[in-house]
Amino acid sequence: MTAVRTRSLRKVYSSAPPAAAGGGGPAPGGKRKKEPKPQIIALDGIDLDVAPGQIFGLLGPNGAGKSTTVGILTTRVRPTGGTAWIGEYDVWRDQTAAKRLIGVVAQRPNLDFSLTAREILLFHGAYFGLNSQERNEKAKTLLERFKLTDRADQLVRGFSGGMMQRMSIARAMMHDPQVLFLDEPSVGLDPQTRLLLWEIIREYNQKGRTILLTTHNMEEADALCQQLAIIDHGRIIASGTPGELKASIPGGFLLRLRFGQHSAPLLERLGTLAGVTEVRPNTDGGADLYAGRGGSLIPEIVSAAVALGVELSDVHISEPSLENLFLHHTGRSLRE
Amino acid sequence: MNGKAFLALLARDARVARRNMIPLVLQTFLQPLLFVFIFGRVMVGSGYMPAAYKSLLLPGIMAISMVFTGIWAVAMPLIGEFQFTHEIEDRLLAPIDISWVAVEKVVAGLIQAGVTGVLVIPLAWLILRPGLELHVTSPLLLVCMTFLVASFSACGGLALGCSVNQQHIGLMFSMVMTPMIFFGCTYYPWSALSKFPILQKLVLLNPLAYASEGLRAALVPQFPHLSLPFILVALTGFDVLLLVVGLRQFQKKAVT
16 A cells, blocks of 8 residues: 555646646647637646655656645645545545645645644644644644744744744644655755754654655755655656666766867767767757766866867766756756 | 534634734724714714614614624635635645635634624613613524624625635725625615615615614614515525635635
């Protein structure tokens, strides 16, 4: 039994998608004469299998469909097609049962501004049927763990962004859900809070809980996730463990080169260098080199360029990384 | 339906209402009581209005206060929470069908509107006495009418709160609430419109007209009012209609 499963999940927005659930781009030929509403395909057939007890990462740029996927799995976005399960429950047939199993940290803060930090936790616990003693103990432990005890009885209205984020995560953990969804959990956090967050996520995972998080941060995906799916334009373009994914990049190292002018013979020559597995010309007169080694290639590249009279204007070496993987699959950088 | 979760949702609203008690009370009672003072006390005392106007005015003021309270209590939080603060999301994720989250809001608004209605009577009485003649012949009718009016205000709040955009709140008050109040038989009985036959028919589309006339029938039956069965059927009809529309709009807002 999987903790989270989706099959052929599709979502088409006929108006602008909500802020935290960006669309993937306009639908090809989606316009009809009588229906000028633009259709946006946010998800185009997503299949996910998340094993129980896994930290699973959905990695992709803004607007790739990550938030829409989380929205469907957490009963907030109705899918246009396909199915989604949490454990044994079909999310869209048995919403209440599915909701019992999940905790959700949304991308934008959605704390109850009329309540204090402690009250937020207590009421959340009450919605999930915890009795008064359980609620109080759990709230106390979580406030302590998230370093919020000294502000526990203040309204959250005045909290900083980082405190609100910690509070959102504490609230999602209040009823000890089997599956915890975190949509871009570390956006806007300072490095110290981010480390605390990672520690807490790992700790929660060690209790046997499943965690599905979305991120556009490679480092986070690499450090935290045991399994990853890379998503772009509403499709999964690659999936596996971070190690597997990185190993799947031809060569592993990426050398981004820029030349003074375009030269086909040079590119041909570069392709024959030892260790180079792929040469991809860029539009701006440069080339991406995928290779089994990095720095040691530079002298050979330089001498090849000199021999052909081409000026080398820039070299950037990056080690095997998910960033390179994304670039390899989409031709775009995640940060673009 | 999950009773525990429903009660917890109500408890949350009660906590928030208790926290905002003072502004809530001022907002609810100040305007109607000023109105009662000027029209019931100053205008009548100076002889510009007949003494009987005091008694005629009270049911209308009660209807306005209740409708304002219910709509405000339900619509304003919903508009803000869906569009701005997203506070409601935690409650939408509670293990209960989301329609019950909407129903809970209606119940909370209904209670607030009901309490307002019950409190306005003695407060207005304090300002208007002597000369205020209330004839509650059937307490059951008064309870029933108060309930129907409170439900109308809370269901109306749900329907408005889930249909109005945040930037249109001002428009909601000037285009919906104000005409509703002035054409709602609040400051005059429906029979007073007999010289304006078209208007007299048109105001029957306004649910507040039934609320005012219904409370008039329950509190001051000595004045002419619409027939009681007609009022009861119309108010019940508006309650159901607004609840159904409100729930549909709520679903649309809650799930994209």
